[in-house]
Amino acid sequence: MDLFEYQGKQLLARFGVPVSPGEAADTVDDAVAASERLGYPVVVKAQVQVGGRGKAGGIKLANGADETRRHASNILGMDIKGHVVRRLWIEKASEIVEEYYASFTLDRAAKKHLGMVSAKGGVDIEAVAEEDPSAIARVHIDPLVGIQDCHARQLVFGARLNPAARSGAIAILKSLYRAFVELDADLVEVNPLILRPDGSVHALDAKVSLDDNAGFRHPEFEDFRSLASADPREQMARDRGLNYIGLDGEVGIIGNGAGLVMSTLDVVNQAGGKAANFLDVGGGAGAKTISNALEVITSDPNVRSVLINIFGGITRCDLVAQGILDGFGSIDVKVPVVVRLDGTSAEEGRAILAANPKDGLVPAATMLEAAGRAVELAKSGGAA
Amino acid sequence: MAIIIDENTRVVVQGLTGREGRFHALRNRDYGTKVVAGVTPGKGGTDVEGIPVFDTMVEAVAETGANASIIFVPARFTADAVYEAADSGVGVIVCITEGVPAHDEAKFVDYVHHHHPGTVLIGPNCPGLISPGKCNIGIMPGEITLPGGPVGLVSRSGTLTYQAVHELTQRGIGQTTCVGIGGDPVPGTGFIDCLSRFEADPDTRACVMIGEIGGSDEETAAAFIASEMTKPVVAYVAGVTAPPGKKMGHAGAIVSGSKGTAAAKIEALEKAGCRVGRNPSEIGELMAEVLKGV
Numbered sequence: 001m002d003l004f005e006y007q008g009k010q011l012l013a014r015f016g017v018p019v020s021p022g023e024a025a026d027t028v029d030d031a032v033a034a035s036e037r038l039g040y041p042v043v044v045k046a047q048v049q050v051g052g053r054g055k056a057g058g059i060k061l062a063n064g065a066d067e068t069r070r071h072a073s074n075i076l077g078m079d080i081k082g083h084v085v086r087r088l089w090i091e092k093a094s095e096i097v098e099e100y101y102a103s104f105t106l107d108r109a110a111k112k113h114l115g116m117v118s119a120k121g122g123v124d125i126e127a128v129a130e131e132d133p134s135a136i137a138r139v140h141i142d143p144l145v146g147i148q149d150c151h152a153r154q155l156v157f158g159a160r161l162n163p164a165a166r167s168g169a170i171a172i173l174k175s176l177y178r179a180f181v182e183l184d185a186d187l188v189e190v191n192p193l194i195l196r197p198d199g200s201v202h203a204l205d206a207k208v209s210l211d212d213n214a215g216f217r218h219p220e221f222e223d224f225r226s227l228a229s230a231d232p233r234e235q236m237a238r239d240r241g242l243n244y245i246g247l248d249g250e251v252g253i254i255g256n257g258a259g260l261v262m263s264t265l266d267v268v269n270q271a272g273g274k275a276a277n278f279l280d281v282g283g284g285a286g287a288k289t290i291s292n293a294l295e296v297i298t299s300d301p302n303v304r305s306v307l308i309n310i311f312g313g314i315t316r317c318d319l320v321a322q323g324i325l326d327g328f329g330s331i332d333v334k335v336p337v338v339v340r341l342d343g344t345s346a347e348e349g350r351a352i353l354a355a356n357p358k359d360g361l362v363p364a365a366t367m368l369e370a371a372g373r374a375v376e377l378a379k380s381g382g383a384a
Numbered sequence: 385m386a387i388i389i390d391e392n393t394r395v396v397v398q399g400l401t402g403r404e405g406r407f408h409a410l411r412n413r414d415y416g417t418k419v420v421a422g423v424t425p426g427k428g429g430t431d432v433e434g435i436p437v438f439d440t441m442v443e444a445v446a447e448t449g450a451n452a453s454i455i456f457v458p459a460r461f462t463a464d465a466v467y468e469a470a471d472s473g474v475g476v477i478v479c480i481t482e483g484v485p486a487h488d489e490a491k492f493v494d495y496v497h498h499h500h501p502g503t504v505l506i507g508p509n510c511p512g513l514i515s516p517g518k519c520n521i522g523i524m525p526g527e528i529t530l531p532g533g534p535v536g537l538v539s540r541s542g543t544l545t546y547q548a549v550h551e552l553t554q555r556g557i558g559q560t561t562c563v564g565i566g567g568d569p570v571p572g573t574g575f576i577d578c579l580s581r582f583e584a585d586p587d588t589r590a591c592v593m594i595g596e597i598g599g600s601d602e603e604t605a606a607a608f609i610a611s612e613m614t615k616p617v618v619a620y621v622a623g624v625t626a627p628p629g630k631k632m633g634h635a636g637a638i639v640s641g642s643k644g645t646a647a648a649k650i651e652a653l654e655k656a657g658c659r660v661g662r663n664p665s666e667i668g669e670l671m672a673e674v675l676k677g678v
């Protein structure tokens with residue numbers, strides 16, 4: 001789960017990472033009031049979960065109420081790479097001597113934590129990695145040991161930061177690492193980390209991504225989630241506990257297991273169609289889960305046909321078949337539904353469907369056949 | 385022969401008295417797996433359909449000679465279960481549980497590798513593994529496999545593994561061992577570990593490797609295949625059309641060294657000499673062709 005800048009900053013501040021005082025604002029009037037309280041100059045910052053805000057005009061300096069008003073009204077509602085700005089973060093402006101980059105993440109290949117620092121901050125760090133990889137200092141940290149002073153020193157000296165920034169940067173790295181571990185974050189990134197004229201080091205931006213799997217020990221994760229998604233289909237799926245990602249095609253997909261569902265999207269594509277979504281009902285889905293999934297998928301007006309592709313392991317195909325029938329009974333399914341069942345209790349499942357024929361319910365023997373059929377039906381306008 | 389598990393494997397089930405644990409342990413036993421014990425703290429002295437339950441792993445291993453464990457406990461207790469299994473001395477730990485926090489995972493994988501270097505940890509978030517006709521540890525439906533080899537299969541995905549095994553079996557191609565290593569960020573066992581075991585196994589004549597988007601494990605495996613494998617490998621990568629999934633931000637992209645796309649992985653595998661299927665059906669077709677040549 002990716003957080004907005006202001007949420008990330010508030011979390012990092014709890015761990016002692018110095019950030020600028022600021023306030024969130026959803027309206028122009030709130031933005032002006034916040035600016036007055038903070039004192040000018042302030043920076044008006046679009047809160048969107050995408051990079052390149054500055055270049056898109058989503059970050060502006062304001063020296064007075066008129067400027068805050070002008071910038072806030074321009075930025076609110078702005079579309080930045082498909083993300084509409086609904087919230088602003090107003091913060092006290094900082095004087096900047098130098099800009100750096102700092103992050104902690106998990107290096108999957110090394111199976112260790114990875115800290116990275118660069119003296120070339122404030123820009124697209126991927127470009128730095130591409131053009132000048134030696135400008136990024138990297139240090140692996142054993143997760144059982146955690147960060148030691150030597151790791152932080154290695155990062156700061158390795159990145160050849162300005163000597164004036166050393167002690168401040170070392171302290172921030174240790175706080176940042178503690179936040180990374182204690183928040184169960186997949187990523188904490190500060191870009192830019194700045195050196196100010198008074199010699200202090202300060203986080204001017206924050207990108208925090210939390211591990212959803214750790215939600216059970218972080219009740220506060222729920223507060224962040226409520227603001228996260230604007231797609232009504234995704235919200236509906238989340239309310240029903242389904243793993244759903246909305247796409248823009250016409251074939252609705254229901255499957256079990258992320259790999260099989262991804263493969264199903266690919267096969268639909270090869271058959272000349274386009275998936276309307278990714279929906280993984282997970283392992284051990286019962287009838288209720290399947291009928292819920294069908295409800296979410298068929299509520300999408302772009303969906304012209306549905307493909308249900310189940311290979312039962314922990315999931316029982318007889319329960320899946322029952323769920324499909326329940327769905328047909330309780331909701332108005334207007335598009336054809338192609339069903340392929342294999343694996344655990346597949347014969348029972350197919351028998352249940354065969355014994356209860358429904359208009360628009362189309363059984364298929366293999367995954368390829370099912371995909372071909374679903375695409376064909378979507379193209380012919382959904383008549384089975 | 386088979387890799388990692390065979391007819392001499394004796395399994396203790398951590399979480400046997402839970403719903404999932406009980407269901408799959410009994411299914412594994414019905415398949416012919418030697419399921420010798422269960423562990424649930426506080427329920428020692430009871431039994432599940434004749435399988436004795438112990439309070440601790442140490443006790444279960446001492447009393448029954450178990451040499452492998454399978455973990456079905458909920459995500460919040462999984463790290464604890466892995467530490468207990470590793471310290472009990474079993475040589476194989478199969479962790480089925482999904483939804484384990486990545487930070488827990490990084491720690492216990494690190495612990496097992498450093499403190500119990502001989503122990504094989506499979507998972508978490510995996511379907512387990514099966515040596516057809518000999519031993520099935522996990523949630524794979526045993527009836528879709530075909531004993532006798534000659535194909536060894538390793539996969540990051542769960543249900544896609546079943547699909548691939550199904551494609552082989554439908555064509556009369558048997559398997560030595562099928563390993564679902566799981567799709568989590570820090571799997572206990574990776575592609576290369578399995579591929580090198582298959583390379584060393586005289587009964588395995590060819591391998592299937594199934595990957596998916598994210599990370600760079602497929603690219604690393606491709607380099608290993610090119611330099612170390614004499615046996616042919618048929619591969620498949622899911623997610624060609626998937627949108628970028630979990631955003632790991634810039635730091636993640638730097639770590640992976642590539643964007644983790646399916647296209648990049650397919651290219652790397654083809655460069656390494658693998659035949660790469662465009663859909664799961666082609667895994668079976670390509671393997672039938674490959675086997676004619678070995």
